[in-house]
Amino acid sequence: MPDHKTGTREEWQAARAELAKLEAEQGQRNDEIKKRRLELPWVPVEKEYEFDTEDGKKTLVELFDGRSQLLAYNIMFGPDYENGACPGCTNLGDGLDGSLVHLNHRDVTLICFSRAPIERLTAYKKRMGWQFPYVSTYNTDFAFDFGLALTEEEAQQVPEIKETLDNPSEWIQEWADQVGAELKDGLREAPSWIAFARENGTVYHTYTVMAPDPFVAPYFSFLLERTPKKPPEEPRAWRKDEYPD
Amino acid sequence: MTDHKIVGREEWTAAREELLAREKEHTRLGDELARQRRGLPWVRVDKEYRFETDDGPRTLAELFEGRSQLLVYHFMFGPSYSAGCPTCSSMADGIDGAIPHVTARDATFVFVSQAPLENLQAYKRRMGWSIPWVSAAGGDFNFDLGFSRSEQETREAFAPMLEAGAPPVVDHNARSSGTDVTGYLTQGPGLSVFALEDGAVYQTYSTTGRGVEFLMGYYGILDRAPKGRDEGDASQVWIRRHDEY
Numbered sequence: 305m306p307d308h309k310t311g312t313r314e315e316w317q318a319a320r321a322e323l324a325k326l327e328a329e330q331g332q333r334n335d336e337i338k339k340r341r342l343e344l345p346w347v348p349v350e351k352e353y354e355f356d357t358e359d360g361k362k363t364l365v366e367l368f369d370g371r372s373q374l375l376a377y378n379i380m381f382g383p384d385y386e387n388g389a390c391p392g393c394t395n396l397g398d399g400l401d402g403s404l405v406h407l408n409h410r411d412v413t414l415i416c417f418s419r420a421p422i423e424r425l426t427a428y429k430k431r432m433g434w435q436f437p438y439v440s441t442y443n444t445d446f447a448f449d450f451g452l453a454l455t456e457e458e459a460q461q462v463p464e465i466k467e468t469l470d471n472p473s474e475w476i477q478e479w480a481d482q483v484g485a486e487l488k489d490g491l492r493e494a495p496s497w498i499a500f501a502r503e504n505g506t507v508y509h510t511y512t513v514m515a516p517d518p519f520v521a522p523y524f525s526f527l528l529e530r531t532p533k534k535p536p537e538e539p540r541a542w543r544k545d546e547y548p549d
Numbered sequence: 550m551t552d553h554k555i556v557g558r559e560e561w562t563a564a565r566e567e568l569l570a571r572e573k574e575h576t577r578l579g580d581e582l583a584r585q586r587r588g589l590p591w592v593r594v595d596k597e598y599r600f601e602t603d604d605g606p607r608t609l610a611e612l613f614e615g616r617s618q619l620l621v622y623h624f625m626f627g628p629s630y631s632a633g634c635p636t637c638s639s640m641a642d643g644i645d646g647a648i649p650h651v652t653a654r655d656a657t658f659v660f661v662s663q664a665p666l667e668n669l670q671a672y673k674r675r676m677g678w679s680i681p682w683v684s685a686a687g688g689d690f691n692f693d694l695g696f697s698r699s700e701q702e703t704r705e706a707f708a709p710m711l712e713a714g715a716p717p718v719v720d721h722n723a724r725s726s727g728t729d730v731t732g733y734l735t736q737g738p739g740l741s742v743f744a745l746e747d748g749a750v751y752q753t754y755s756t757t758g759r760g761v762e763f764l765m766g767y768y769g770i771l772d773r774a775p776k777g778r779d780e781g782d783a784s785q786v787w788i789r790r791h792d793e794y
Contacts, residue, residue, distance in 0.1 A: 306746040311590030319589050320755065323582075330582055331759055333575050340568050342777045345556040373774045395650055402643030403767035405791045410767070412774050501775035503551040510775040512565070518576050519769060524647035526763040529583045531618045531656050532591070532744040532753040544649045 308532070346501060346508035351449065356422035356440040364446075364500070364507050367439060373412045374500040374507075376439075378452040380493035381418035381425065383442060386484030388428055389418060391541040392522065393495055398544060399523025401435045415439050419447050419493060431545070447493075451512065454492045465491050475538045482543075495520050553775075591744060591751035598690040600683040601666040609690070609743070610750050612683065618656040619743040619750075622764070623696035625736040626662035626669060628686065631727030633662070633672050636718070636765075637738055638790045643766035645678050661685050663697050663736060676790070694755065696737045703735045718785040725790075740764070 311319070353364050368374045379397060381389035388394070397416060407414045415437040418425055422440040429438045447453035459465050468476060469488055480487045497520065499511040513519055528535050542548070556564075598609045613619045622644070625634035633641075644658065651658050659681045662669055666684040673682050691697035698706065710716075715723070715730045723733035739757035743750050762768060771778050780787060 306591065306744070306749075306751065308744075308751075309588075309590045310751065311592060313592050316590050316592040316752070323585055323589065326582055326585065327756075327760060330575070330578055333571075333578065337568070337571050337575055338772050338777060340571065341773065342775075343554075344564055344568060345554040345561055346551070346775070347558055347561045348555060373776060375770055375774055398646040398650065399643060399766055400646075402641075402646055403770055405794065406639055406642070406767040406788065407770060409789070409794050410771060410774075410779070410787065411776070412771065414770065497770075497773055499773055499775055501551075501553070503553075506551070508551070508553070508555070508775070509561075511773055513572070513773065516576075517572060518579060519773070522647075522650065523643055523766050524650040527620060527644075527647060527651055527658070528654060528656070529579075530586060530740065530742055530754055530756070531620065531654075532587060532742065532751075533618060533655065534587060535654065542653070547649070547653045 341511060344511060346510050349500070349507045349509055351445070353444050353446045355444065355446070356442060357437065358422070358426055362439070365502060365505070367413065367415060367437075368500075368502045368507075369413045369437075371408070371411050371413045372502050374415070374502070375407070375412055376415045376417050376498050376500075378447070378494065378496045378498060379416050379418045379438075380483070380490070380495050381420045381428070382453070382485065382489060382493045383420050384485040384489035385420060387482060388431075388543070389420075389483065390479070390490075390493070390495065391482050391543050391546070392539060394432060394543050395522035395524070395541050396495075396520070397432060397434055397436075402523075404436055413437075417441050417447070417452065417498075419453050432543070450498060450509065451514075452494050452496055452498065454494070456488070456492070459488070459492050473538070475540045478540070586754055589754060591753050594743070594750045594752055596689070596693065598685070598688055600661065600685055600688070600690070602681070602683045603666075603670070607683065610745060610748065612657065612659055613743075613745045613750075614657045616652070616655045616657045617745050619745070620651065620656055620658045621741045621743070622658070622660050622761075623691060623694070623737065623739045623741065624660040624662045624682070625726075625733070625738055626664045626672070627697070627728065627732060627736040628664055629728040629732035629735070630664060630668075632790075633669075633676075633726065634733070634736070634738070635722050635725050635790050635793075636785055636788050638676060639767070639788050640761070640764040641676065641678050641680060642791055644764065645680055648680060657681075659683055661691065663691050675792070691736075694739075694741055696739050696741075696757070698735055698737075700731055700735060703731050707731075707734050717783050718788075721786055725793075 379393040496514040742754040
């Protein structure tokens with residue numbers, strides 16, 4: 305017999321129906337949040353940025369690729385990372401290609417940003433077999449202006465970062481080894497989604513969401529939320545080609 | 550100019566923080582919901598179900614492939630369909646990238662459909678997916694779990710909808726799957742989750758309708774885009790198979 309409580313089909317159905325009420329309430333709450341998200345004001349982006357892409361230099365407006373909305377996930381892959389991007393962010397990246405064609409047909413261009421130089425992003429993209437455009441913010445103010453990266457001075461002011469550096473857990477030290485950077489540099493990249501709109505030639509910043517928001521998590525985490533076993537508390541992650549057997 | 554409200558950075562940050570408080574509340578309640586999902590009683594599955602798979606006939610316990618958790622997505626592909634449901638197909642695009650990660654966490658993911666195995670295999674080749682896909686043709690599995698019904702039961706269950714005319718997405722998906730509305734609705738979408746302990750299979754969770762929206766990765770991303778889903782009352786009608794846009 306399992307340690308878990310078992311029941312008859314009828315008992316399960318009654319408990320499931322109770323839970324369905326909570327799920328419906330959570331759905332309504334999400335609808336309300338979505339409505340408010342659409343009501344957020346927009347901020348015009350007046351500064352000019354130039355990014356390195358696989359197709360050469362591009363401005364922010366050019367990254368829209370003719371569409372009116374730009375959604376980007378900022379993968380933690382700083383210039384100091386010797387071994388590659390953050391494995392958790394890489395897992396999130398693995399979930400994006402399936403949505404690419406569908407979003408492109410909803411007037412949304414989906415890309416990823418990182419701060420490492422473009423050659424390293426392109427090599428990593430090839431290794432992971434990704435299709436989405438991967439754009440480098442190397443040598444621009446963009447990541448710093450939009451809170452996607454912290455300067456060394458800024459990082460020292462963040463209590464959570466200071467606490468992690470003073471008392472690093474085992475898994476975060478392993479993470480630093482996985483990316484090949486010192487923790488003090490590794491933690492300067494912010495895993496975030498950022499959204500922009502383009503209207504009449506002007507680009508507007510509309511939304512940013514950062515970890516630990518659950519949307520800043522790999523797609524498969526939503527599946528694991530529904531499995532009987534509880535996933536481990538520590539967000540230890542492996543790249544898909546590096547799982548220990 | 551744009552019709553949208555335009556502000557400076559400070560005003561945006563204030564509005565964003567107000568929204569963030571709601572997003573955090575939503576996250577907290579989501580964690581509680583995941584906890585309650587795992588608190589559902591388990592129901593022992595005593596009936597012997599058999600499936601046709603790429604590797605020959607398998608029982609439900611054998612579908613676990615040696616892992617202790619099984620996630621089954623009921624993919625709408627009935628005996629009268631000539632192709633899989635376009636909406637389920639758009640979910641599959643995202644699930645494909647999740648497979649190695651779910652597998653690494655002691656969970657096996659499979660699609661189950663009522664159409665004969667050779668139809669599933671041909672369609673899977675067309676779509677380029679790697680997700681294991683098994684046929685429940687000739688068995689009671691999908692019927693017992695409520696994801697398949699006879700044409701007669703379908704006509705009774707959906708009588709008001711069939712009289713009033715099916716919503717655009719149902720009408721489109723039925724035609725696009727080479728069947729009529731009744732034939733299309735003999736199948737329902739859903740996720741069933743099972744645990745295997747000491748050789749016995751237990752059902753732990755099941756969801757359908759809006760409960761499977763989390764598998765539509767593009768919706769989560771659109772919900773953070775400046776225009777949101779932007780589909781009015783006609784939800785999902787824009788969705789096509791990735792090779793049919």
